[in-house]
Amino acid sequence: VAAEVALAMRALHYLAIAVVLGGTLAMAVAFARGRPGALARARAYEAAFWGAAVVLVLSGVGNAGAFGPGLPGPSTPWGGLFLGKLLAVLLLLLASMVRTLLVALAARHPAPGARVLAGAYGATFLLALVPLVAGVSLAHG
Amino acid sequence: MDERAFLAWALGVFHAALLTLVVVLAAHAAGNLGGLLAAAGTMVGIAILLALWAIAWATAHEGLRGVSLDMPGPALGAAAVRAVKVGGLAGAGVVALVGV
Numbered sequence: 283v284a285a286e287v288a289l290a291m292r293a294l295h296y297l298a299i300a301v302v303l304g305g306t307l308a309m310a311v312a313f314a315r316g317r318p319g320a321l322a323r324a325r326a327y328e329a330a331f332w333g334a335a336v337v338l339v340l341s342g343v344g345n346a347g348a349f350g351p352g353l354p355g356p357s358t359p360w361g362g363l364f365l366g367k368l369l370a371v372l373l374l375l376l377a378s379m380v381r382t383l384l385v386a387l388a389a390r391h392p393a394p395g396a397r398v399l400a401g402a403y404g405a406t407f408l409l410a411l412v413p414l415v416a417g418v419s420l421a422h423g
Numbered sequence: 424m425d426e427r428a429f430l431a432w433a434l435g436v437f438h439a440a441l442l443t444l445v446v447v448l449a450a451h452a453a454g455n456l457g458g459l460l461a462a463a464g465t466m467v468g469i470a471i472l473l474a475l476w477a478i479a480w481a482t483a484h485e486g487l488r489g490v491s492l493d494m495p496g497p498a499l500g501a502a503a504v505r506a507v508k509v510g511g512l513a514g515a516g517v518v519a520l521v522g523v
Contacts, residue, residue, distance in 0.1 A: 332436040353457030
């Protein structure tokens with residue numbers, strides 16, 4: 283059963299990463315090109331983003347737990363990279379809360395413009411690449 | 424989804440995820456993360472995180488009652504005091520959760 287749970291955790295982790303990367307890139311393009319209805323889609327996407335964030339944190343902790351007491355410490359190269367990944371996720375969460383507030387404010391006047399929202403989504407996409415690259419590196423030892 | 428529900432959903436996840444990450448970061452930096460997670464176990468760990476998220480979401484929803492992003496200053500101050508009280512309840516809930 284433990285192996286199946288670990289596999290499910292990994293699958294959920296990858297699915298949530300796909301929602302974060304795919305969604306932020308799509309929203310950045312939608313705002314940059316001034317597509318109609320982008321703001322309504324952004325509000326719907328923000329709900330999906332935070333749903334994915336719950337899954338990411340939960341499955342991420344589950345993945346780390348699969349190592350058990352043998353999880354390498356922070357002084358090892360693997361542990362140091364894992365520490366960097368955790369800090370990158372922390373930064374991603376903080377930046378995402380700012381982006382979500384920008385989307386919430388966008389329904390008001392004066393509202394953040396489409397260029398600001400395109401930048402916020404683009405920045406989130408780039409920030410999310412950091413833990414992704416670190417995670418791929420960690421998975422391959 | 425109205426504004427309160429939208430922000431409560433985002434803030435609930437944000438608070439729960441932030442608290443979890445800070446605990447995980449501190450445990451890993453101290454070299455205790457593997458032992459901590461092994462002691463909790465996968466299913467218990469998932470249950471704790473889900474309970475933490477439920478507390479954070481419920482208190483964010485309650486804390487945002489009557490709050491609007493374009494409120495005048497004095498009303499916003501009263502809302503902040505109310506949010507601190509609700510935050511205290513959330514903290515008590517988390518302490519109770521850790522105790523269990």
